Amino acid sequence: MTYKTILVHCSARPKVEQRLAVAVELAQRHSALLVGVHVQEPFVAPAMLDGTAGMDHLFAAYERTAQADATAAKTAFFKAVKGTHLSTEWRSESGYVATQLAIHARYSDVVVLGQADPEGDDDAPADLPETLTLSTGRPMLVVPHIGARAPLGKTVMLCWNASRESARAASDALPLLRGADKVIVLSIDPKSSANGHGAEPGADVATWLARHGVKVTVQRDVAADSDVGGVILSRAADHDVDLIVMGLYGHSRLREMVLGGASRTLLASMTVPVFMAH
Numbered sequence: 001m002t003y004k005t006i007l008v009h010c011s012a013r014p015k016v017e018q019r020l021a022v023a024v025e026l027a028q029r030h031s032a033l034l035v036g037v038h039v040q041e042p043f044v045a046p047a048m049l050d051g052t053a054g055m056d057h058l059f060a061a062y063e064r065t066a067q068a069d070a071t072a073a074k075t076a077f078f079k080a081v082k083g084t085h086l087s088t089e090w091r092s093e094s095g096y097v098a099t100q101l102a103i104h105a106r107y108s109d110v111v112v113l114g115q116a117d118p119e120g121d122d123d124a125p126a127d128l129p130e131t132l133t134l135s136t137g138r139p140m141l142v143v144p145h146i147g148a149r150a151p152l153g154k155t156v157m158l159c160w161n162a163s164r165e166s167a168r169a170a171s172d173a174l175p176l177l178r179g180a181d182k183v184i185v186l187s188i189d190p191k192s193s194a195n196g197h198g199a200e201p202g203a204d205v206a207t208w209l210a211r212h213g214v215k216v217t218v219q220r221d222v223a224a225d226s227d228v229g230g231v232i233l234s235r236a237a238d239h240d241v242d243l244i245v246m247g248l249y250g251h252s253r254l255r256e257m258v259l260g261g262a263s264r265t266l267l268a269s270m271t272v273p274v275f276m277a278h
């Protein structure tokens with residue numbers, strides 16, 4: 001199993017270079033087609049606007065900005081792939097970012113996105129990684145707004161809670177797990193169960209991974225129910241992890257939205273790229 005088509009969201013902001021670097025390296029490693037997609041959101045007229053002349057002025061300004069953004073995104077993409085000999089495609093769309101990216105994502109193996117910038121220097125919805133993971137059936141590789149070290153995936157942490165979501169994430173990430181020097185299976189507050197973790201939590205998934213040639217160790221940890229995400233980030237720092245793999249929303253999405261949860265903690269506070277699936 002390998003990745004043959006990698007999609008990267010290309011915005012007009014300077015930090016797009018960070019996710020492009022990750023996407024290019026991943027595409028080179030797997031000899032994959034790299035597809036860059038820029039989406040220009042539609043013009044939205046202010047709710048309170050008096051006069052046609054004012055509207056014309058605003059729309060003209062929107063068109064100028066839209067053209068500049070499309071040019072900046074395309075320039076960044078082709079600058080990132082220059083000299084790599086990768087097979088590439090450039091796609092430019094108009095519409096809502098989540099809707100348009102979802103269409104293209106369904107025909108890709110993995111999608112590379114940027115983490116929402118806490119300073120607001122972004123042109124995509126803050127919940128874009130969550131929305132696309134839930135709506136496309138494809139894994140997302142989310143790159144922190146602070147960037148990521150290369151190459152990606154030398155030491156990987158797989159967050160395992162024996163759920164459907166974590167199984168899906170592990171399966172989708174197999175090309176990365178097989179190529180890692182070390183994979184740490186982290187189970188937090190696991191309970192032995194014939195219908196879940198088994199008699200020895202983490203052992204069953206470690207055995208499955210080993211059959212795929214993954215170099216794996218198991219670590220079990222404890223945490224208060226509301227601090228699982230914090231424990232994951234702490235253990236990632238302890239082991240100098242450069243990639244976290246996890247299932248998105250082990251609880252219901254509503255419960256995670258109300259109470260927080262590991263998914264939201266990692267998306268808000270990630271220090272390394274997070275590969276997530278649902």
